[in-house]
Amino acid sequence: MKNRLKVLRAERDWSQADLAEALQVSRQTINALETGKYDPSLPLAFKIARLFGQPIETIFQDEA
C-alpha cells in the first residue's frame, strides 16, 4: 500500500522522531510505514488521518 506520510511530514517540517512522538509509536515504525513495507492497523491509520486532518484515503492508496 502506498502512502503520502513522508510528503505530509516534510510539508510540516517534522522529523520522523516528531511524528513518532505524536503518534505514540517508535521512529522505526514511522520509517517502516514510510517505506510502504508496513501497513498500519485501522486504529493507527485513523490516528494518522486525524493528526494530518485528512481522510484516510488521501493518505493511503491501495495499489491493487
Add this chain to the structure above:
Amino acid sequence: MEKIEARKVSREEIAQRIMAGCFVLGGLVGGAFALATLLHWEIPLWLIGGVLVVLMVLLVPVTIIYWRMIDEAAREAHKFAWFWGGQGGMLIALGLGLLGDSEKLVAAYGDLKAAGWMFVGMLALLICQIVGYGLAWAGWWLIRQR
C-alpha cells in the same frame, strides 16, 4: 497532548530497558554456566533446567509489561519471528536430531540416562528456536527500514 507524548516516550524507553535487562540477565546466566564448564565444574542437568524454568516463569510478567509498552509494528515483528523463526529453528533442530552421532554426543555430554538426553534435546531445540527467532525478528525490521 504533551503529557501523553512524554509518557509514551518513557514507555518506549522502559521497553528498551526491559529488553536490554533480559539480554544482560541471559548473558550473566549463560556466562556463569560457561565459566563453570571452563573450570570443569560438574553442573547437574537439573540445575540448568531449574534455572531456565525459574527464569522463564519470572520473565512472564516482564514479557507482559514489555508487550504493553511496544507499538503495533514491534508486536508484528515478534509475531512474525515467533511463527517463522520459531518454526524454522524447530525444523533445523529436527534435522540436527536426525543427524545426531551417538559417539560424539556421548563424548560431549557423557553417558546420560534417557531423561538427560531428553533435556539435552529440549535445550538444543530451545537454542535453535531462539536463534531462528532472533534472525527472523532482525530480518523483519531490516527489510522494513530500507
